[in-house]
Amino acid sequence: MTASFPDPAAVVPLIEDAVMAPSMHNAQPWKFLYRPASGLIELHGDPGRAMPHADPDHRALHVGCAAALFNLRVSAASAGWGADVRLLPDPDDPWLLAAAGLREPGPTDGDLATLRPAVRRRHSSRFPFAEEEVPPALVDGLRAAALLEGCRLAVPDAWHTDTVLGLVHDSEHREEMDPSLVAETMAWTHAGTPDEQTRPDGIPVNALGPKPSGRGGFVRDFGRSRRVPGRGWATFEQKPQIVLLGTSGDRPEDWLRAGQALQRVLLQATADGLVTSMTSQPLEWPELRWTVRDPGSAMTHVQMVIRLGYGPQGPATPRRPVADVLDIR
Structure with missing residues (x-):
């Protein structure tokens, strides 16, 4: 039986969640490529949004892109999909940071799905916090x-x-x-x-x-x-x-x-x-x-x-539209 994967329209909400991740200076240094025939979503780093002075080895860029990858996993689980992730799948392409193959959900994907409501609520708060201790x-x-x-x-x-x-x-x-x-x-x-x-x-x-x-x-x-x-x-x-x-x-x-x-x-x-x-x-x-x-x-x-x-929730920071970060092939 031929496997059925989400059509491109169904992948757009997953990317909308993915790009809610934090990144250094909110540069959003990621690009996504979806291959509908195989259900594969590739995550690429965007060198045009790197910080050559503050992040010359691209460590922070990798961290931010991987945070977006985790949001993608959460969103996929919430939509009824699992994701098999391979990190740095192509030694000849260092900017291909990860490939996530969509599949039927597994036993641990339900735990990821419970985090979905927090994806849009999480914001960095640069305001004073209370002195109250975190339990x-x-x-x-x-x-x-x-x-x-x-x-x-x-x-x-x-x-x-x-x-x-x-x-x-x-x-x-x-x-x-x-x-x-x-x-x-x-x-x-x-x-x-x-x-x-x-x-x-x-x-x-x-x-x-x-x-x-x-x-x-x-x-x-x-x-x-x-x-x-x-x-x-x-x-x-x-x-x-x-x-x-x-x-x-x-x-x-x-x-x-x-x-x-x-x-x-x-x-x-x-x-x-x-x-x-x-x-x-x-x-x-x-x-x-x-x-x-x-x-x-x-x-x-x-x-x-x-x-x-505990303190005021930080305001939402802007995000690039999905059309700017997602390609379909």
Whole structure:
């Protein structure tokens, strides 16, 4: 019997969910190719949306694309499909990051489908969180979510959290001293002009959040080098709750696993009523990145710093239309 695969129209909603994933500076560096005859969806990185200064080895690009891949898996499961994923399937094409073959659903796909409502609700919140502690049971659930994708989630204690906070501020100052990095960040930050109101990528003004007052906040300040009229100040939580997502290796396939684990953790946190934000600033400097990890931990390479808590849900950031990122062949 000939296998039947979704027609292109049925794949469009899957891609609409996939592109809701976070990416560095909201550059959305992905392209998808659907092959209806085989039910195969290819995920390609888009080098035209890479960050040559902040992300020269494309680690963050891989992480963001893999987060979109996880959203695709969730959406497919919700639509009644499973997906067999192969990472880096073609050694001769490093920009072909993954291939997902659609199939009949399996026993674990139902767990993925339960995360579908969180796909559209998850937004990065660059606003202050409450000082309320996240219950250990929820953190344990996030640890389990990371493990399901082959990664680890570490909860740093007080001294380690202070160390990471210091590294975040150190990396901010380093970026300020590098004109090429400042220009790259500003290129992906909206200034609030009428033309940018309809821009389908980057960080819009309403998503910047307030400027942090004093020493505090793990939030990347995209308005740091740009004057934004009407943007106020706020005091962020004194004891931010962070977790570190990491891997044992640091190759492209590890980055792709980390991106899927990141999105699974973020969606689970959203489903649990938490709000989140992320920072990779200290991870963008090789001389700082190794100091982010706990030397006593089995986690060798930190791939993302995630802030958890309770507070205002961040606004939705723009997304490119599916027509711009999906090809059918």
